[in-house]
Amino acid sequence: MKKIKLRKIGYSAIGVLVLLVIGMAIRYMVRSNMKGNQMVLTEYPFVRNLEDKVLATGTIVPKEEVEVKPNIPGIIDSIYVREGDKVRKGDMIATITVVPNINEMNAALQEIKTAQLQIEQAQINLDNQEIQYRMSESLYEKGVISRKDYADAEQQYKNTNKQLEIAEQQLRIAQRHLEIAKTGITPELRELATTEVRSKLDGTVLEVPVKVGGQVVEVNAFNSGTTIATVADLNTLIFKGKIDEAQAGKLEEGMEMNILVGGLRDRKFPGKLTLIAPRGEDDHGSIKFPVEGNVFNPDSVYIRAGYSANAEIILQSEKDALLLDEALIQYDGDDDLPFVEVKQLDGSFKKVNVELGGSDGINVQIRSGIDKDDEIKVWNPSQQEIEKAKAMGHPKVIKRG
Numbered sequence: 001m002k003k004i005k006l007r008k009i010g011y012s013a014i015g016v017l018v019l020l021v022i023g024m025a026i027r028y029m030v031r032s033n034m035k036g037n038q039m040v041l042t043e044y045p046f047v048r049n050l051e052d053k054v055l056a057t058g059t060i061v062p063k064e065e066v067e068v069k070p071n072i073p074g075i076i077d078s079i080y081v082r083e084g085d086k087v088r089k090g091d092m093i094a095t096i097t098v099v100p101n102i103n104e105m106n107a108a109l110q111e112i113k114t115a116q117l118q119i120e121q122a123q124i125n126l127d128n129q130e131i132q133y134r135m136s137e138s139l140y141e142k143g144v145i146s147r148k149d150y151a152d153a154e155q156q157y158k159n160t161n162k163q164l165e166i167a168e169q170q171l172r173i174a175q176r177h178l179e180i181a182k183t184g185i186t187p188e189l190r191e192l193a194t195t196e197v198r199s200k201l202d203g204t205v206l207e208v209p210v211k212v213g214g215q216v217v218e219v220n221a222f223n224s225g226t227t228i229a230t231v232a233d234l235n236t237l238i239f240k241g242k243i244d245e246a247q248a249g250k251l252e253e254g255m256e257m258n259i260l261v262g263g264l265r266d267r268k269f270p271g272k273l274t275l276i277a278p279r280g281e282d283d284h285g286s287i288k289f290p291v292e293g294n295v296f297n298p299d300s301v302y303i304r305a306g307y308s309a310n311a312e313i314i315l316q317s318e319k320d321a322l323l324l325d326e327a328l329i330q331y332d333g334d335d336d337l338p339f340v341e342v343k344q345l346d347g348s349f350k351k352v353n354v355e356l357g358g359s360d361g362i363n364v365q366i367r368s369g370i371d372k373d374d375e376i377k378v379w380n381p382s383q384q385e386i387e388k389a390k391a392m393g394h395p396k397v398i399k400r401g
Helices: 002-036 102-142 147-183 383-391
Strands: 040-043 046-062 065-068 074-079 092-097 196-198 203-207 229-232 237-244 256-261 267-276 281-283 286-295 308-325 338-343 349-353 355-359 363-368 397-399
Touching (some): 046 256, 046 286, 046 355, 046 363, 237 308
Antiparallel strands (some): 046 308, 065 229, 267 286, 355 363
16 A cells, blocks of 8 residues: 555656646747747938038018108008009009198298298388488598498498398298198109109018008108008018027028928928027027028029028038938947947847937938948837837838838
């Protein structure tokens, strides 16, 4: 009986040992299979022209824009243009009717009456003084009075005559004041101040902010005047925008630009940077610098003033550069040197230091360390890339480049 029990115990121990061995073998095989199927994504470098650039946001505006204003006050009688019309220099924009100022007319009429009275009095004084002068002249010739008395009489006659001339001049000034009160202008200045408002340049009417019957004020030293129309040359446009202070120091006047106009489905126009403001402006808590650049339109595309636009300012251009997705670059924790993991013949990956050049924000130039035939490990694949790899049949290597 003891032998049978020992035999049963031995068989049980052997069975447990076999089960343990089988379990370990299955576990090893599963782990090996999972390791063999582990997905590794790679990407190839590629050769392409590189533009290292910064972005400025802004608008398209005319380089030459003029506000057409009257040089006499009045009421808008007629308007001959509307927004979008093409005009030539000298074309009629509007006409103005001068409204007489009653208070000024009354004041001018009073000035005329006063000047007329002064003339009458001066004429009487002159007549009396002339009689005195003729008498003094006769007495002097007869030797009755001295030469000094005669000279005094002569001078007094001349002064009285001058007073008459001054009174006549005051009358003419009062008459001009009356003419201005009635018509807004004197005959001598009619060519300079006119009721006809005309364009000052060739271009397109951008805005007509007044209406018939509206009152307008002339341009003077104390008033900027009423704008009747805004005319601009849309054939000569500029980009006006702002750029972040971190990028402003990289810019120089004369740099090439690519200007993308949002209203034209991001159509791209060449340009050239012409101005970097010497002083920054506070823009919602951050400092930005105004920039300007000429916009070139070789195909004569109709570009409306005020379109929003983005300007890519090209800092550096490199032809046939070896590029790699910037996200694949890793940095050593000790000395912060850039490196990538290059796939070897046995399927393993080797750390290789690389020298970087310029960047366009997505791809970076590789100056040395690898070539275009090297497979670079994607060390931080996105979930979208992994799903794409699975959809392609669970390959071990996906070549994105």
